[in-house]
Amino acid sequence: MFKNEEMEINLGPQHPSTHGVLRVKLRLDGETVTKCTPVIGYLHRGVEKICENKTYFQGQVWTDRLDYVAAISNNLGWAEGVEKLFGIEVPRRAKYIRTLLTEQNRLASHLLWLATHALDIGAMTVFLYAFREREYLLDLFEAFCGARLTTTAFRIGGLREDLPPGFIKDAQVFQDRFLHCLYEYEELLTENRIWKKRTVGVAKLNAEDCIALGVTGPVLRAAGVPYDIRKAFPNAAYAEMDFEIPTRTEADTYARYLVRLAEMRQSHRIIQQCLDGLPEGPVMAKIPKILRSEVNEIYHPIEAPKGELGYYFVSEKGGTMPYRMHVRAPSFVNLQALPKMIEGRLLADVIAAIGTLDVVLGEIDR
């Protein structure tokens, strides 16, 4: 009488919990997911190809539009990658300011993640509080470079301008408030049993699978692997900073939540060190007006909020544009862990798994 049939449904691309235009094809047996296929490409703009037709200076504006939640991290990767290609040394003050802004951007990105992830799972309150703090950070970015999301914050060889007057004071106001805000989020979530029921043991991904799938960032660190590019291959001014890499071993959604919160504390520490030890000096190195490359090829990884973000450049002789540019986007690589995380689990866990991976579709589709 009852036929036992598997059903195939689409989650997305317009689902509010897929954070953009991610489509996930799910094969369901009742409420259990038996097969999961992420379908991407709805936001494809051909950024890599466009960048091959733009000069090294111009190309940076497209990096804003990859991971638009953490545009400054993307700018940092591009600027440092090109500097590595041309062997440009950046002044120390510029390095500090870059580190400062990148860490503030990490906070902004993690706050957005916390807000939306909690909202997806059903904790509405945290959403507005986290957005409030993010708003303050975005105002700081606006004060520094004039835009809130598509920042184009850095230039090849340093920065366009120094910090605006009053920036350090405003940043310090944020620093003083932020730890209390973090405490508030924890009060709302960490010991909350509803939150724990939705996250503990959900969407597990152990260390072997993480490494096999190339997953990086907080997801990898929540599986117990202390790999962080800021420590492994220090860029910007991270070599001079004192911070720790938070890890957990449970490898579930709850562990990733704890890791990200702990990371916010470390970012807060780094920002404080940058603000306190900001050296004097110029912010821009002397660079030729037109950059002409030699035959070369470099890969430059940085630690973006979502994982390892790498820029790969191939240059030709006398060229002003990259011959080939490739982005190793953390969200793209992390997304392939989704089937592994949720196959055999319940449908409701899919939302938690997408949230905990912290994917941004602008970066996946490029």
Add this chain to the structure above:
Amino acid sequence: MSFLRTLIPFDIAAGLTVTGRYFGKVFFSANRKKVRAQIKHFTQEYPEVPVRLQPRFRGRLTLLKDEQGEIKCVCCLACEKICPTEVITIEKGKKEGRKMPYPVRYDFEMERCIFCEFCVESCGFDSIILNHQFELAAYNREDFSLGMDGVAQNMFEPSPVGRHSVAED
């Protein structure tokens, strides 16, 4: 107490304390000017209250004139070359009584501009800026093609704000 902690309503209450604290703060300060100054309200009542913008805000591209009302641009074409989306088109020309070249045409396709400020940065004569305008939506596509002549095509003044804005009602 430990039994109480196993109940979910207890967690809901814990969450509500945080919310309640903020609710109290805002509720008791909302209509009192004195208290209001001390507690910073994050929500801005846009569009009734104009937004605070930072001095470096990047808005729409605007051509500048000097004190004599002369267009400052001297057609070095640096901005045209640097623009990543190629939205600036300049035509060089001559004008009576002016030594420097004069832009006969300065077209700006705002629909593709990404407000990156590279053009302003490249201009060695300080003849363009990005103004502080962000309400740039319009109903017609032609409204985004800005140039030097005509009423709708004004590169010197801010764009007209859309007629159906809430602020006007």
